[in-house]
Amino acid sequence: MNKKQADRPRPGQNDTNGGIAMGDYKQTFRRSLDDPNGFWAEAAEGVAWDKRWDKVLDDSDAPYYRWFTGGRLNTAYNCLDRHVENGRAAQLALIWDSPVTGQVAKYTFAELRDAVARFAGVLKAQGVGHGDRVIIYMPMIPEAAIAMLACARLGAVHSVVFGGFAGHELAKRFNDAQPKVMVTASCGIEPGRIVDYKPLYEHALEEATHAPETVIVKQRDTQRCDLTPGRDVDWDDAMATATPADCVSIAATDPLYILYTSGTTGQPKGIVRDNGGHAVALTWSMKTVYNVDPGEVWWTASDVGWVVGHSYIVYGPLLNGNTTVMFEGKPVGTPDAGTFWRVIRDHGVVSLFTAPTAFRAIRQQDPNGKRIGDYDMPQFRTLFLAGERCDPDTLYWAQNKLNVPVIDHWWQTETGWAIAANPMGLEQFQVKAGSPTVPVPGWDVRVLDGEGQEMPRGKIGAIVCKLPLPPGALPTLWQARDRYHQAYLEAFPGYYRTGDAGFFDEDGYLFVMGRTDDVINVAGHRLSTGAVEEVLAEHPDVAECAVVGVRDELKGQLPVGLVVLAAGVDRANADIQKECVQRVRDEIGPVAAFRHVAVVSRLPKTRSGKILRATMRKMADGEQIEVPPTIDDPAILDEIKLSLQDLGFRI
Template sequence: MNYFNYSKDTMNYIDFYSESIKNPEEFWEKQMNKIEWYTKPTTILSKNDSDYPVWFKDGELNLCYLAVDKNVQDGYGEQTAIIYDSPVTQTIKKYTFNEVKEQVAKLAGGLLSLGLKEGDTCVIYMPMIPEAVFAMLACTRIGVTHSVVFGGFAPHELAIRIDDCKPKVIITASSGIEVDRLIAYKPLVDEALTQTEHKPKRVVVLNRKLGAKVPFKKYDVDYEALIFGSEEAGCVPVKSIHPSYLLYTSGTTGKPKGIVRDTGGYATALRFSMEYVYNAKPGEVFWAASDVGWVVGHSFIVYGPLINRNTTIVFEGKPIRTPDASTFWRVISEHKVATMFTAPTAIRAIKKEDPDGTFIKEYDLSCLKAQFLAGERCDAATLDWYNKHIPVPAIDHWWQTESGWPMISNLMGVEYLPVKPGSATKAVPGYDIKIVNENGEELGPNEEGYVVIKLPLPPGTLLDIWKDNARFKTGYLVKFPGYYFSGDGGYKDEDGYIFITGRVDDVINVSGHRLSTAEMEEIVASHDVVAECAVIGINDELKGQVPLAIAVTKAGKDIEKFQLEQEIVQLVREQIGAVASLKNVIIVQRLPKTRSGKILRKLLRQIIDGEEYVIPSTIDDENIISEIIEVLENYKIGVFK
C-alpha cells in the first residue's frame, strides 16, 4: 500500500541526505526560503563568540507571525487552528486562526502593559489548555523568551528555574487535573516564590473555576481581566539568533540545564520536519499527545503544526483511565487525525489494559496515515502489537530536548524505508551521525560506541545553556572535539540503520563484557505475558554487575512468578547467551516513570544497590517508590536480602 503523496517522484533518501551533508549551507538556504522573513539573512552559516556554529545570524523574523498571523493573511483565518480535547473536564473546544490571533495579540498587549519587553523572560506554569499555547505565542510575539515549566512541578524545582532564568512575569492557572485528582497550581507558585531570591513583578492567574484554591497575593493579575482591558499587540521582528525559549532538562549535576533555542533556525527546522519527516500536509490534523512542558509540546503541539498550517490538538488527558484505553482511538476518529505522535510507554499502557485491541475495533481510524513514537526506545513487541491492530506505519524516531526536532527517523515525506525493529532508521538530513569509541575513532558496523554528531549541527538545535556557556561546552563539545556528544550509546548496522541502546550509563559490565540493557529489555518484552519492563544492572560481588528484569504483566494474564522468571531467563540465554547472567525477574504493578513516560531506571538501580537517591521532581507518582521497595523486600533483591 502506498501511504504517501510525494511532491517529487524522483526524491530518495540517499540523495536528499547526502546533499545536506555535502552542501549544508546551500541545503538549508533552500529550506530557509520556505518561511517568511522580515529581513532575509545574507549570512547562512557562521560562528558565535564561543566559536560555535550558528545559522542565519543576520536574519529577522517572528515565530508567532509564522504560526498565526501569516495563516490569517494567507486567507485561512477560519481554518481550525487548535482543538482542545479534555476528557478530564469533558470539554471539546475549537479555535480558528482568527480566534487564536485575537487571544494571543490581546495577551501580548497585556504582557506589554505589565512591563515585559523584548529580551525579558517569562515563566509559563500551565496545564494542557489552550491558554498555555496562547501564552507561549504571546511571548514570542513581543520578543519575550518564555520558559515553560511542567505544570505541577514541586515548588522547590519551580523555584530553581525561576532563580535561573529570572522571569519578570509568571503565567499560571488555578489548577491542573490528573486522572483522579485536582492539583491546585497557585499555592505551588506562591510557595516557590517564598523560596526564590529573584522575585517576579507579577503572577498572571487564569482561574479555571474548577474548585481549586486560588489564594490572592498582591502580585497577582487576573488573566481574563488582563485580556479584556488590553489592546492587541503586533509582532516584533527579532534576530534569528534571538532566544525564542529556554527549556529545562535534567543534568548529571542535579541542577537543571536551561537549553536555549534560537528563532530562525528553529522555524526553518520545524517547517522542514513537518514536510519531510512527518509528511504532514497543510490543513491536516496533527496530534502530538504530549505536554507543552516538554520539547515535543514546543515543537510539535505548538510551533511546528501551526507554522505548517496544520490543526493541532491540545489534549488534557491520559492514554488510559480518561476514561479508559479507548481515549486515543476516540480522539483520532472524532477529529480526523492524519498523523499522531506519542511515547511508546503510552502504547504499552494501552496494550496492558486492552491486550486484544478490543477498543480499537470500535473506531474508524481510516484517517490516520502514520503513528510516530519517541521519548524512549520502542521495543519490537510494541511495534508488532500496534501494527497488528492498526495497519499504518508505526515510526520510531529519536531526538532530544537539545536537538529540538528529529535526529534519526524514517522520512515519511521523502522515502519510506523498511522498518527494522529496535532502530529509529537513519539519520535525518543535516545530522552527520557517527559511532565512535572512547578515543573518538569511528567504529565499524554493529560495533557499539558513543553516538556523536559532526559539527555544524543543522538549524534549530540548541544554541547554548542559559547563562552557563562553560557547562554547555563541557557537557556537549569537549569530550569529542568537533562533535556534539549526545550522551547516548548505539551502533550502526551494515545498512546504515542506527540503533540507540540508551544513555551511556545504561550499558552494564558483566565480567568484563559490555552488555546493553536495552537489548535485554527487547527480549523480556517479547514474552507474551509482559506488558512493559525495565532491565537494569545491579551490583554483584563476583561479576561486577548483573542484570535484573523488572516486569509488569498484562491484564488478565496470570502466571506463576517462578514460571515467568524461568521462561524469560531462557529467552535471554537463547538470544544473548549465558554471559548475560540474567537470573532474577521481579513482577511489579507499575514502573516508576517521569510525567513524559520515561522509566526511571537509574533511580531503580540506586534503590536496589543501596545508594543515596533523590526522587526526581519529574516523577509521575511518588507513592510508587514505597510500592517498589515493598516488592524488593519480598523478593529479597539487592540490599533487601
Template sequence: MNLPLTYSDWHQYSLTHPEAFWAEQARNIPWFTPPTQILSTDENGLTRWFADGQLNTCYAALDYHVENGRADQVALIHDSPVTNTIRQFTYRELRDEVARLAGVLQKLGVTKGDTVVIYMPMIPETAFAMLACARLGAIHSVVFGGFAPHELALRIDDARPKVVLSASCGIEFTTIIPYKPLLNDALRQASFQPEHCLILQRPQCAAELQIGRDHDWQLLVSRAQPADCVPVNATDPLYILYTSGTTGKPKGIVRDNGGHAVAIKYSMQAVYNLQPGQVMFTASDFGWAVGHSYSVYGPLLQGCTSVILEGKPVRTPDAGTFWRVVQTYGVNVLFTAPTAFRAIKKEDPEAVLSRNYDLSSLQSVFVAGERCDPPTLQWLQAIVHVPVIDHWWQTESGWPMVADPLGIEELPVKPGSATKPVCGYDLQILDEDGYQLGPNEMGLVCLKLPLPPGCLPSLWQDDVRFRASYLSRFPGYYLSGDGGYVDEDGYVFIMGRVDDVINVAGHRLSTGEMEEIVSSHPAVAECAVVGIACPLRGQRPVGFIVLKDGFQIQETTLETELVTLIRDQIGAVACFRNALTVKRLPKTRSGKILRKIIRYIADGEAYTTPATIDDPLILNEIKDALLRRRIGQPFEID
C-alpha cells in the same frame, strides 16, 4: 542543482553543502529580513544559523496564515476528557487571543528579551502564553504544570522572569491539583522574585490572589489592547526549556528563533509528511520538547490543525481515547511515547476498543521518548495498518535526529531501529577513545559538528557548561549521551542512555536488548532491565516485570522462562538471573521509566525522588520486590 529524488541523495547533499541546503529550506519561512549569512560562528566560537535574518515566530505561525487564506481554518483543538469539554480556535481566533494576551504582558512591562515562566496545565491558554511571548520577542520557559516547588524555584532563579503565568489548578485523572499553593511555595524558596504573576482561574478550583503581585488573567485580557509582532534576530532566543543535568542543577536548553522555525517547518514536511490543512495529534505535555515542537510550533508553522489532549491515554475515560480522537478530528499523524501505547496494550491487549473507531484518516504513527520494543510496534502495526515510526531525538535537538523521512522516501521499518539520520545530521558511533566504529559495533552516539538549525546553540547564560556537557569529550562532535550502533544498511539502533549499557565481567551489554527479549514473553506487559552492583562481576542485570491484566503465572516460573530466553538469545554471559514482578514501574509524568532510580534503590545508594515522578509511592513497590527476593544491597551475596 537537479533536485535529488531519494533520501540518500538529500542526506548526502545536506552534509556536503549545508549552507545551500538550509538556505533553500529558509525560503519557506516568512522573514521580515531574509538571511544572507546562512552559517557562521559567533564571538564565542559557537555555531549560529541565519545570523543576519529577522523574523517573528508568532507572525509565521499565526498572522501569516490569517493573511494568506487560512483565517477560518481550525488551528487548535483542545479535547479534555477530564473536564468533558472541547474547544476549537481558528487561526484568526487564535491570533486574536494571543495578541490580547501579548497586550496584557506588554502592560505588565514585558518587552523584547525579557523572560517569562509559564507554569500551566494542558489547556489552550498555555499555547496562548507561549505564542504571546514569541509575539513580543520575549523568551518563554514552560515548566511542567504541577512540578514540585523546589524544581520550579530552581528554574525561576535561573531564568529570572519578569512575569510568571500560571493557572489555579491542573487535573490528573480525577484529581484536582491546585497550582497556586505550589507557585507560592516556589516563590518563597526562590531568591529571584518576578514582578508579576498572571493567574488563570479555572472553574474546578479558585486561587487566592496576592494583592499587588497577582493578577486575574481573564480580567486583564478583557481590557487589553492587542499587541503587534516585534521583529527579532534569528539568533535571539525563542525559549528556554530545562532538562536534567548531572550536577543537580537543571540545564537551560536555548532554542533560537530563526533556526527553530526553519528546522521545525522542514521536519513537518520531510519527516512527518504533513501538508497545510492536515491534522496532527501530539499526545505530549507542553512542558516537554515534543509539546513545544509538535503540539504548538510545528503544526502552526506548517498551517496544520493541532489537537491537544488534557488527560492520559487510559482512564480518561478509557483506553480507547486515542482512537476516539483520531476518528473525531480526522487525525492524519499521531505522535506519542511508546509508554502510552504499552499502557493501552495492557488495558486492551486484543485491541478490541480500536475496532470501535474509524482510523482511516491516519497516514502514520510516530513514537519517541524511549525505545519502542518490537512487540508493542507489531501490536500497533496490526491496529493502524499504516507506517509506525520509532524515531529518536532529544530536548537538545528540538526536532528529530533519526527518523523515517516519510516526506522524502518511505524506508522499510526495522523493529528496534529509529531508521536513518535526518538530513543535516552526520551521525557517527564512536568508542571510548573517540574512534569511529563499524557496522553493528556498540558505542557512543555522536553527531559531527556543525549541528543543523534548530538544535541548541548553547545553554542559557552558560557557554562553559554547554561545552563541558556536550562538546569537550570528542572535539568536533556533539556527545548525545546515548549508546547504540548502526547496522550494515545504515539503520540506527538507539539502545538507551550510556548508563543503561552495563559492564558484566568486562562485557558491555545493552539492557535495551534484554528488555526487547523480556517483552517478547506473552505474560509481559511492560518491563525495565537495570544493571545493579555485583561484587563478582561488577554489574549484573535484574528485570522488573509488569504482567498483562488477567495473566496468571508464578513469579519463579516466569523468572525461569525469562532467564532461558535471555540465555538462548544473548548467552550465559548476560548473567540474567532475576525477574521481579511489580504492579507498576516508576515513571516521569511524560512516561519515561526511571531506570536510574531503580538502580539506585537496588544498589542502596542515596537518591532524590524526582519532582517529575508520576507517583512516588511506586518506589516502595520496587524496594519491597527487592527485599522479598533478597536482591541488592545489603542483601547481595554472590
C-alpha cells in the same frame, strides 16, 4: 502479522542496497552535509522573514555555531498572522480536547491570532518586552499555547515548567531565568484528582531569590483559587480590557525559549532555542519527517512542559499551517483505553505522535486491541513514536492492530527535532524493529569508542553528531556557555555528545540502545540492557519492562529485570519469572548472566513517560537517591525497593 512479515517492506517501498532505498533520501542527506549553506537557505524559503540573513551558517565562533545571523523575523507571525493573511483565517488552528473536564474548544487561525495578540497586550501592560523572561506553569489548556505564542509575539523568552511541578524545583527555575512574570492556572486535573497549583507556586515564590513580580492566573471552573492583591492578575479580567500587541521583529539568533532539563549537579540546565533556526527546522520537518501537508489535522499526545509539546503541539504544526490537537487526558483512565481512537475519529487526525509508554499502557489495558474497532478512522495514516526507546513488541502490536506504518524516531530536548527517523516525506524505508531508521538530513551521526575512533558496523559505542549541528538544535545553555561546552562538546572535540549508546548495522540503520550508562559490562562482555528488555517484552504475559545494570563483586555488573504484567494475567509470578530468565538465556546466552527478575505493579516514570532506570540502578546499588522532581508517582519507588530487596539486594 508475525515478526518476519512485519519486517518486510510494505507495497510501494524500496528495499535496495541492503535495505536503504537509494533515491531522494540519499541525495537530500548528502547535500545537507556537503552544502549546508545552500541546503538550509532553500529550507528557509518556507519561513517569512522581515530581513534576510547575512550568513546562513556563521562559523566565526566555532565550535559555537549560529544559523541565519543578521536575519530578522517573528515566530508567532509565522505561526499565525501569515496564515491568516494567506487564506487560512477560517481554518481550525487549535482543537482542545479535554476528557478530564468533558470540554472541547476550537480556535481558527484568526481566532487564535486574536487571542495571542490580546494576551501579548496583557504581558506588555505588565512591562514584558523583548528579551524578558516569562515562566509558564500551566496545565494542558489552550491558554498555555496562547501564552507561549504571546511571548514569541513580543520577542520575550518563555520558559514552560510542567504544571504541578514541585515548588522547590520551580524556585530553581525562577532563580536561573529571573522572569518578570509567571503565567499559571488555579489547578491541573489528573484522573481522579485535582492538583492545586497555588500552594506549589507560593512555595516557589517564597523560596526563590529572583521571584517574578507579577503572577497571571487563569481561573478554572473546576477549582478556583484566591488571588494575592497587588501581585496576582486574573487572566480573564486582563484579557477583557487588553489592547492587542503587534508582532516585534527580532534577530534570528535571539532566544525563543528556555526549556529546563535536570542536570547531574542538581542545578537545572536551561536549553536555549533560537528563533530563526527553530522556525526553519520545524517547518521543514513537518513535511520531510512527518509527511503532513498544510490544512491536515495533526495530534501530538504529549504536554507543553516537554520539548515534544513545544516542537509538535505548538510550533511545528502551526508553522506548517496544520490544525493541531491539544489533549488534556491520559491514554488510559480518561475514561478508558479507547480514548486515543475517539480523539482521532472525532477530529479527523491523520497522524499521531506519542511515546511508546502510552501504547504500552493501552496494550496493558486492552491487549487484544478490541477498542480500536469501536472507532472509524479511515483518514488515519501514520503513528510516530519517540521519547523512550520503542521495544519491538510494542511496535509489532501497534502495526498489527492499527494497520498503519508505525515510525520510531529518536531525538532529545537539546536537539529540538529528530536526529534519526524514517523520513516519510522523502522516502519511506523498510521498518526495522528497534531502530529509528536513518539519520535525518542535516544530522551527521557517528558512533565512536572512548578514544574518539569510529566503531565498525554492528559494534556499540557512543553516538555523537558531527558539528555543526543543524538549525533548531541548541546553540548554548542559558547563561552557562562553559557548562554547555563541558556537557556536550568536551568529551569528543568536534562532535556533540548525545549521551546515548548504539550502533549502525550493515545496512546503515541506526540502533539507539539507551543511555551510555545502560551499556553494562558483565564479566568483560559489553551488554545492552535494551537488548535484554527486547527479549523480556516478547513474553506474552509482559506488558512493560525495564532492565538495569547493578554492581556485582564477581562479574562487575549484572542485569536485573522488572516486569509489569498485562491486564488479566492470572498465573504464578514465579512461573513467569522463570520463563523470563530462560528466554534471555535462550536469546542472548549465558553470557548475560540474567537471573534476577521481579514482577511489579508499574514502573517509576517521569510525567513524560520515561522510565527512571538510573534511579532504580542507584537504588539496587545501595546508593542514596534523590527522588527526581519529574517523577509521576513517588510512591512506586517503595514497591521497587521491596522488590529489589526480595531479589537479594541490600538497600
